[in-house]
Amino acid sequence: MDLRFTPEEIAFREEVRTFIRESLPADIHARMKLGHSPSKEDIVRWQRILNAKGWAGLSWPKEWGGTGWTAIQKMIFLEENQMAPAPELSSFNITMIGPVLIQFGTEAQKKRFLPRAANIDDWWCQGFSEPGAGSDLASLKTAAKLEGDHYVVNGQKIWTSTAHMADWCFLLVRTNPNARKRQEGISFILVDMKTPGITVRPILSIDGAHHLNEVFFDDVKVPTENLVHQENKGWDVAKFLLGNERTGIARLGKSKERVNASIDMAHHVNANGRPLINDPVFRQRVAQLQVDMKALEITQYRVVSAHDKAGGDRPDPLSSVLKVKGTELLQATTELAIDVAGPMATPIWAQELAAMNEPDDMLEASSASVGSYLFLRAASIYGGTNEIQKNILTKAVLGL
């Protein structure tokens, strides 16, 4: 047992930090510093730089362009990248479809999709939830009927983030409606979003932005070569995807970066006749967040290194702890940010910001903080709601 970072780990952190500082495009960095979410173009640009460096396939095996890093190194990278702040690796590409194909894909599927996923030549999206299948995912109804060398897909997905910008979708479909158990009739297939019969309809979320979509499938033909794993074994793939590589799910570096940004801003706004940074209630609130972030940081290192030691190929129920605690913290940091923004959090500044000749960083950061606050209410809903995570803990850890 040695709870300190090794000299190698410290040197690694320095290497990562230096590379990001020297390679992250200045315009992307400036936007993210103000709290804006990165655009698709920002994400693609940065991931291609990382991919050229050999750092995009974070936890993939080396033969598929992975880093070969230890669990601790991966966490260090994620934290440094989030704290920079730089766009995060595409989770759909890197922590979802990549590991799924590495674990379950055919050689041909790996060759075809993995290099393009690492470089975001294909932008992936996730077709899981349906209007009647949210937390109860196994009740999904979108049907795929085998007809010769292809499936014909009919049905509807919902909450499909970035479907409107995606090239490919990994999709859960029902291939056997008569299976003994609902979970046994589900398959995992890959769908080209340009296939005829797919309609993407935007859903505006409470931040007024377009992240989410409904996706309709109307006699969509998918070649059988795009089936991953075996027919009717898709639930295993989905479970693997949801449990695997949730290590980055806490997004702790993001929380740290956001708290630091709020501290910076608190120097420039007043409360009760003094700078907010000198307000004791504000300071205690920050201190409490720092304590909670420290605890989660260590918990995270514990969970990922234990998972790594155990072989790292099985879903770890303890990642539910990271999900719940990480998203609670992330949400708390967005609340801190809008409370610093104060009354400036109320208006929608988009037009004013666009019309301005001189940039107003305070206005822009206030506006961005509200967007994050509103949209990140989703953090405790997506990826399995925090209530579902507690069900998982009840079953897998408490054994009830």
Add this chain to the structure above:
Amino acid sequence: MDFEPSDDQRLLIESVSRMLADNYSFAQRKTYIATPEGWSTAMWSQLAELGLLGLPFPEQYGGYGGGPQETMLVMQAFGRVLVVEPYFPTVILGGAAIMAAGTDAQKQAILPAIAEGSLKMAFAHSERQARYDLNDVVTTAKKDGDAWILDGSKTVVAHGDSADKLIVSARTSGERYDTDGITLFLVDTNAEGVARRGYITRDESRAADISLSNVRVTEVLGTPGKGLAIVEKIVEAGIAATAAETVGAMEAMNEMTLEYSKTRVQFGNPIGTYQVVQHRMADMFMTAEQGRSMAMLATMSLENDDPAERAHDMAMAKVGVGQAGRYVSQSAVQMHGGIGMTEEYAVGHYFRRCMVIERLFGDPAYYLQRLADEVA
């Protein structure tokens, strides 16, 4: 970073756990508390035999050369069964004081005696007016030839009633709150002018109020006037150890609660089948794990040579573990319902131990304010 215990550490956990399983059931513990000492002298001998009383001391002083991690593992095991023997004041606090500031002769005289079980110590620092401020010392020590004359009083000194030797802090110069001018003394409890009033504490441990009136002392620990830095090191060792003890207590409470949820039937089903109970237990589990991480932070920072960083980490650990212990222990009582309220059932005893540890050397609010002062 590597969180796996070594083979030696595994053996240590096993032997301590086995010994406690044989000797420290809740019923056995009751009989220890019922003795005149309030703890078991036989158990004390067993701890000596197992080598635990000398665990953190260097081998040249009769110890086993264990580090903070070994202490953490032992304190976790103690926390699981609520050990009441004076291990904490003697080995943890006394040991830390002597190792941090003792001369070679003092180490030779004291550490082997602790290790063999013949010497018990207590840390007589806290004063009534000081609450948690370590620099608030008004007990005085005045030079008299080659000796010092101590006057003042100390309060809630853990196991002060059974100690053979006290580490007493006193002001040799300056005013109340001055960080300079505090000196530590080694005082025999049978010295003339030392009066002790022992009592039981809420966690069924023992403590004493100690008055010092015209006590003549010759033995100084560390450099005169520079005692506060030693006090801080002693307190840090105490924080790390009790953080680990809290982790053990949280483990035990969570296990008890889970077990109870499987056997207690209401509305025709075990209460553990109800989601509202399940989610509370999931929260208790997550909170305990976060607390465990913070106890590890405290342990880890004992080896940090930078006093400011150490103090910062200790404050974080004190807040994190204190809050975790409070949540888990309150929840454990709640999940047990009426039976959790009773003296006869174990869970309430864990609850009270957590409450006592939470306010030892400063509570979460106290340390949170310190961290808040650092925000910049």
